[in-house]
Amino acid sequence: MPFIRLENEKLISESNSILINYVKNFGALVEKNNNQDHFEISQNSTELELTNFIAENSGNWNIAVNRKSDNIYSNEHWLYTESDFTDYKKLNFGIEECLISFSLQEVYFEYCGNNVKANSELNLKPLWIDKRYCSNERTHSFYYDSEYKALKFNHSDNNFERIAFIK
Structure with missing residues (x-):
């Protein structure tokens, strides 16, 4: 659109x-x-x-x-x-925080593999931690490995096991 x-x-x-x-x-x-x-x-x-x-x-x-x-x-x-x-x-937070959380979430779900789980080779570092999206609760945290272009998403209610490898 x-x-x-x-x-x-x-x-x-x-x-x-x-x-x-x-x-x-x-x-x-x-x-x-x-x-x-x-x-x-x-x-x-x-x-x-x-x-x-x-x-x-x-x-x-x-x-x-x-x-x-x-x-x-x-x-x-x-x-x-x-x-x-x-x-x-x-x-009670800004549009920037909402849009960044939304964007990272959508990138994660677009690229996460069905059976790809975190492995010991990944060096996931905090990228966007304890941020808000659609409520005032701090639900969204993302970790990133720049070498493998790997993105991990943790939600306060649901820790996703899959890893997104960004093309």
């Missing part, structure tokens, strides 16, 4: 320069895959003037940005509370 082909570019405010640059330089390259969360700009009908920009792979929740500020919101909490799907909660 190249930026120039968005139906309504006004969905992203010019004040959201970080998101605009992401869309132009990386977000449009993240292939939409039903097994992964995906980058998808869409109108949000709430009165908070929100634009959805990340959709969970099953459509269970979205991450949105306020068109007048860089504040981000998520409705992910409706899955485990008595709130409604349309109830968006402000996230």
Whole structure:
């Protein structure tokens, strides 16, 4: 979904320069895959003037940005509370942290091999540790080996055993 082909570019405010640059330089390259969360700009009908920009792979929740500020919101909490799907909660961290966590997660899932597990030859070093993504919880940690271009993803609820070897 190249930026120039968005139906309504006004969905992203010019004040959201970080998101605009992401869309132009990386977000449009993240292939939409039903097994992964995906980058998808869409109108949000709430009165908070929100634009959805990340959709969970099953459509269970979205991450949105306020068109007048860089504040981000998520409705992910409706899955485990008595709130409604349309109830968006402000996230207490910046759009940069969200986009980096999202990007690393998507790169990991794009390149992880089905049966490739960590081995003793890898020298995985901390890359992005205890960061946030779709909630205020610090769930995402990534480790990287530059020699083998190996990426390991640890989630606070799920330690993935596979290794992504980035081409």
